[in-house]
Amino acid sequence: MARVERAGLTDLFAPDEQTISFAGGLPDPAVFPKAALQAAFASRAQTDSAFQYANSDGYAPLRAQLAKLMQADGVSVNASDLLITQGAQQGIDLTARLLLNPGDGVVVEGPTYLGALAAFDAYEPTYYEVPVEPDGMDLHALQKILLTHSVKVIYTVPDFQNPTGAVMSLAKRQALIRLAHQYDVVILEDAPYRLLRYEGDALPTLHSLDPDGRVVLLGSFSKILSPGLRIGWLTAAPRLLQALTALKGGADVESSALVMQSISTYLASADFPQHLAKLRNYYRTKRDAMLTALASLPPAIHYTRPTGGFFVYLTGPSWLDFSALQQTELAEAHVALVPSKNLYPSHAITNGARLTFAAPALADIAPGIARLNRALTQVLHEVPAVNK
Ligand SMILES: Cc1ncc(COP(=O)(O)O)c(C=O)c1O
Known part of the structure; x- marks a missing residue:
């Protein structure tokens, strides 16, 4: 039987009530043309x-x-x-x-x-x-x-x-x-x-x-x-x-x-071009809110500035392990992201993380990033000198 042990996609879509999730790349239902x-x-x-x-x-x-x-x-x-x-x-x-x-x-x-x-x-x-x-x-x-x-x-x-x-x-x-x-x-x-x-x-x-x-x-x-x-x-x-x-x-x-x-x-x-224009405006606003919030992250955390799509990618110091953080500090802070380990077939890179700005409510982006910021600031502060 073929190897099929990779973490299921559905894992990304089930945060608990308290968590602000930047994990699953879900589109915002507010812009479904229902x-x-x-x-x-x-x-x-x-x-x-x-x-x-x-x-x-x-x-x-x-x-x-x-x-x-x-x-x-x-x-x-x-x-x-x-x-x-x-x-x-x-x-x-x-x-x-x-x-x-x-x-x-x-x-x-x-x-x-x-x-x-x-x-x-x-x-x-x-x-x-x-x-x-x-x-x-x-x-x-x-x-x-x-x-x-x-x-x-x-x-x-x-x-x-x-x-x-x-x-x-x-x-x-x-x-x-x-x-x-x-x-x-x-x-x-x-x-x-x-x-x-x-x-x-x-x-x-x-x-x-x-x-x-x-x-x-x-x-x-x-x-x-x-x-x-x-x-x-x-x-x-x-x-x-x-x-x-x-x-x-x-x-x-x-x-x-x-x-x-x-x-x-x-x-x-329907007017599909108009629908697309609405989506672009809507997600641009969320992208901007995310980038504004990310500016407060510790300088050791770098992030991309996307011109489209759904995602921003964080990179921390090479010793940082977002998979471990996801289970501990980030879980306690009730904020979720996708650790980079899952995004490489080799699982070799641990210091990256994917955040989506599409799925969370606009009003949750700044508070969610503030939670992430507090958790990361603490982790970077506590790190043993040997890793600095
Ligand atoms: C790069 C990429 N390809 C494919 C898909 C799957 O999309 P679909 O819902 O069209 O199957 C996604 C969904 O997140 C994606 O990000």
Whole structure:
């Protein structure tokens, strides 16, 4: 049986009542467009087709609407280039299922998205970690790995990376595509935060910079509509897409017709661009509140300043162990985060932590960070001189 012992994602979603949680990357329900979705579901629930089987690649009108959205974002795709998935998570799983056999090399960013590791683990790959810099993956480190090891897949979140918030620069995107070509590697580009940009201009996706069809691009409605819908999508070159569609059929036959059709109605009737603009304003305010609060942390704690997405990443002195703190000082302070140990396949790095500003109520951000600040100040103060 495959190795599946990684801490469950659901662990992130169950803080006690008193705790202010910066752990689970949940979107804020205050910005779920519930009324418009309810109306869309009610109208689709009148039809037979919403309750019927259809096909594995997903509801064609929804794929056409997605293709338009993606074209507006510079990705040149048609409806027939898309597969609807159960969230981006299924896109990761299907790609891993298609390409990874036990022992095969997969490059991940260090730190990376915990759920991707949970998906990859089932296929028992050999992991290679590449550090994330403020402008994305360290490509020198990547090249060293590619020179000396056989790698099948490079997994990256180039836009507002989970967990650091980093955006890969254009120069690195271009260089990454060249490296993938040179070493014949597939890139799995996971982009669920791409439309949640709070400042600056969008950079092209890796997919749109790729001349030879080696990028699988994942998208999702989870952060921009609601994760309970469990709808995402992927696009890939025909050869890969065909195989991924066949695997999707084997995994769950198809995504829910009722949900796909209802989203399609929602997109046709609601003002989706306006909804996105509202989300950006809403989460920008929370991001700003988080950054303002973090300014009071002890200077030994560094933090990233994301321009989009859901996450800020803390780095402390190398001896600091956020996993241990989570069980002790942070638990006593009733504040939760994701320790970095869980975000590296090697579990080797303990002095980092992921915080989300999306999930907590705006009014809880400053008090929650104040709790974190008190706990960290105490720990840094108490540390034996040998570690200073
Ligand atoms: C980088 C990344 N990929 C994929 C997912 C899974 O998203 P979905 O709900 O679309 O499956 C998440 C969710 O947090 C994520 O952060």
